[in-house]
Amino acid sequence: MSLLYGCMYSIRFFDLKKSYKSLQWAENAQRNQLNPFWNIWVFMAMPAIWLVWSLVAYLICLMAYIWRVEGDNLATKTPTRCILGLRIVVSCVLFLGLMYLCLIINALRQYGGVMEDKWQERMESLRFVVYMYRNHKH
Incomplete structure (x- = not known):
């Protein structure tokens, strides 16, 4: 749906x-x-929202596949320790990726409203300095 909408x-x-x-x-x-359920912001966000949900569903399916319970390993002839090791490695890589996602979201949050507020404060202080300079000069 995300690709179609995009x-x-x-x-x-x-x-x-x-x-x-x-x-x-x-x-x-x-x-x-x-309308809170259908407005311009919902309209514009649809491709990204569907992309995020499809990624979440993909990760759930991946983890369900990796951690599936196998009754017997004779079909794959792979030792249980190797399968467990693979499961742990895949899970750790996913966990590392999710940790970095949280760090990225936290870093990007600083560039939103927080940066805007700091910029406004800076502009107000500069206006005050300019005002004081002009009044003191005369």
Whole structure:
């Protein structure tokens, strides 16, 4: 679904190169913000949301496959210790990836509202300095 939505958006938004179409689309988007289940933000997030859910489902299926219980290992002729080692390695790699995902999300969070607030504080202090400089000069 994510790929389908992304392709459809790419094709449709190619037409928005014309400024009058972009302006009309932006006006319609601002007018239709009442419905919390379907608005412009939900519309634009659909490819990413479906991608995230498909990745979660894939990881669940991968772990279910890796940690499946086998009644007998005669079919694979692989020692139980090797299978357990493979399961542990795959699980550790997944855990490491999830740890880094948490660190990335935490780092990106600093570039959002926190950075915006610090920038606003800096601009206010600069305005105050400029104001004091102008008043002191005269």
